[in-house]
Amino acid sequence: MSHLLHLDSSARRASFSRELSARFAEVWRAAHPGADYTYRDVAAEPVPPIGQAWTEICDAVLAAEITDPADYASVVKTAEQREAWAVIEPLLAELLAADVVLIGAPMYNFSIPATLKLWIDQVTFPKMSLAGKAFVVTGARGGTYLPGTPREPVDHHERYLRDFFAGHYDVHDVTFLHAELTNALVDPRLNPRDPDRIASREQALLGAEKAGREA
Numbered sequence: 001m002s003h004l005l006h007l008d009s010s011a012r013r014a015s016f017s018r019e020l021s022a023r024f025a026e027v028w029r030a031a032h033p034g035a036d037y038t039y040r041d042v043a044a045e046p047v048p049p050i051g052q053a054w055t056e057i058c059d060a061v062l063a064a065e066i067t068d069p070a071d072y073a074s075v076v077k078t079a080e081q082r083e084a085w086a087v088i089e090p091l092l093a094e095l096l097a098a099d100v101v102l103i104g105a106p107m108y109n110f111s112i113p114a115t116l117k118l119w120i121d122q123v124t125f126p127k128m129s130l131a132g133k134a135f136v137v138t139g140a141r142g143g144t145y146l147p148g149t150p151r152e153p154v155d156h157h158e159r160y161l162r163d164f165f166a167g168h169y170d171v172h173d174v175t176f177l178h179a180e181l182t183n184a185l186v187d188p189r190l191n192p193r194d195p196d197r198i199a200s201r202e203q204a205l206l207g208a209e210k211a212g213r214e215a
Helices: 016-031 052-063 069-075 079-097 114-122 158-169 188-214
Strands: 003-008 036-041 100-104 134-140 174-179
Touching: 003 016, 003 079, 016 036, 016 100, 016 134, 016 174, 016 188, 036 079, 052 069, 052 079, 069 079, 079 114, 134 158, 134 188, 158 174, 174 188
Parallel strands: 003 036, 003 100, 100 134, 134 174
Antiparallel strands: none
């Protein structure tokens, strides 16, 4: 049975990235009646940062050449490590159970929200392959960072996630759907670009519906 893990990370309760991820999830669930669905809001309920015990678990996994996440718990020895593992285990179990991972991730300061990075740190270990899973990222950016635009070189949002999924998870099946120019709603200098913002949002919503049907 298919399983969708849906994460949101926007600090805004009503945001473009949340709207896009919700549209994908709605269409996906309609296309997969009875499928499993797990939702986690890492902005509303932040994941704690990794600490010393996490680094010890990570080092032990690497030293023992463990590549199967099912065996990670075997290196957990101390009380501090058990406490760290209690945080890791449910997050990792959700990720491993999913066939499709949907992440609502706005661009903050050219990159991803800190709340999303905290989740990534907790569920990532050396030589860990998630090949075969599909990842979908719904993003929102205040300006435009599309190929050929002046700000393309400072896009450390999609580029970071694409490189991370490929380099750490061996996942290359990633769909990115972005609502661009969202600051046209509030920035007087971008007000003339509001028609472009509207068009970008509509295109992204259509893309979320299409991706939801096909995932």
